[in-house]
Amino acid sequence: MSITLEIAEADKPVQTPEAKAAYDARWQRVMDCVNLKTPDRMPIGMHPTFWLAKYGNVTCKELMYDYDGTANIAERAIREFEPDVHSPMVLGTANGRSLEAIGFKQVKWPGHGVGDDQPYQYLDREYMKADEFDDFLFDPTGFYLQKYLPRVASAFEGIEDLPVFPGLHYFRLVAGIRNFAKPSVKQALTNIIHAAEEVDRHSMAHVNFTDRMTALGYPVSYTTTGVSPYDFIADYFRGATNMMKDLFRNKDKLLAILDKACVFLSRMIIKAGQASPCPIVFIPIHWAPDPFMSPKQFETYWWPSFRKMLMNLIDAGLIPMPMWEADCTKRLETIADIPAGKCIYWFERTDMVRAFEVLGDRVALRGNLSPSMMTTGNPAEVDAAVRHLAENVFHKGGKLILDCAFGLPDETPMENVRAMFDAGRKYGA
């Protein structure tokens, strides 16, 4: 193991003293924001997904399938715009081969349900039925093996024929492994190993890319992602409308499953986050927006398990970066209940000035240039929007990392991206 690590370390691109100085200055800007100190200037984040296809003049499909090509396009973009932090662009886009190898059913992507020049899209479905709450609660791992994994990825089909492990003992344990000899299980294991090897190639492409960017002086914004317990169940198990009905029909079971999910999600994220060179954990938030539930429902079902998870991550030395999608203005007072100087709150449509008023002494802020303005507006409008944020948030003491509302929209014209970075430097000094 140590030999492998040494080789991997030796393979890392070398960072020149100049690049190190640039890297440290950029990272310091972000960490000053996290620590609620005033940085030397307003940091700027760059978080594109399929905008890279537009920038590199390739199709979305090419971006998803060509590790080296995508890394080259992403590097060009980073070197042109020189963000203070960038996103793990290869990890986030070039996953077509992995999706194919695992036979992923929860997403449609180019060549698999959408056109070659369209982004991947998630399929909101019921992946766990209402009468399966008890199974999940009793034994989440068993539920994954018996039900969930074959439902969401074809590589796992057959894995449900594995023995039920709890209960195996003595000679019953010896006999119990017989199921591994079943053709269905053998095929599943072969498929999973094949998929894992592709995922490993993808992961290495991602690691090599971020290492190279580090050597060039550009820190990555995060490499670990997380999910709130409520969103985990709503998006990936129950589906949107079923989860909304669960708020009335399955209240107690929902609360129990959120408590349980908080524990294993925290463990999963902490393990990944602590193995990562970057302490920031990106957590896209889907179900917190104001219209999605009442304040009482939010405070009962959504926030407690997420807050507990945030605290677990913070206690483990990580920096949670929830991205609060849509408008969460009515949630601001509630989500302010965390220790100061430990998180980055990224807002999409929440008024950033209002967010600064409520949360300015608690968290760093990130965002939030409007997607409609970025895609359909002109450079003067982008300039004005950046100026508004700089003058009314950053220069009033807000620890703002300038970025788009949920990352760079796929269709954003080049001149608007240039305007965003130019204005960020002009007004953020």
Place this chain on the structure above:
Amino acid sequence: MEDMTDQEQQLVDWLADMMEDEALELAKRMLLEEGASPLRVLELCRAAMDVVGKRFEEGEYFLPELVLAGEMLETISAIAKPLIKSAPGEEPKKLGRVLIGTVHGDLHDIGKNIVSFMLDINNFDVKDIGIDVPVQNFIDEINAYNPDVVGLSGFLTLAFDSMKETIEAINQAGLRDRVKIMIGGGQIDETVRAYTGADAFGVNAVEAVALCRGWTGVAA
């Protein structure tokens, strides 16, 4: 709604108060055991939805209440509709026709489905033509269905251009003056409305109903 019996009022209240088990049991009893008029029961459902819509507008209710109300009404409708032996003219008059779909390139349907349901329960004829709808399908459906309103839905930013293309095509087909066009979805705002050339945008299903009522001459 006036002149309700105590039992009818109870049904409206339970539906409006999200008391699903009680409301469904009572509706079933009224329809299957007591011989209540199915049209009358559906009318009570609409009265309950008026209350739900009002509470939504006033900020007391949110999306989960609209969804649960939709489910309750769907269940009751499934029992009531086969029992209808209506005389001509007995069914409530429809306020107008709405053609709705998610624009091409976008596969999202949750918001569109809620808008469709809310329009349906508010006495609009709704034709939902699904997700990822090609421009030409909208043109063909407008010609065939002759709607008063066309609703374009989309969640992704790519929908901005798809909506613009669809509206331009409707214009080029000479159909623009025949329909009002509303757009909606997670990223839709006034900037997108102006960009696409739509007549209006809505941020939720209740706003969509208000737009359609306004365009078809119904007092809000």
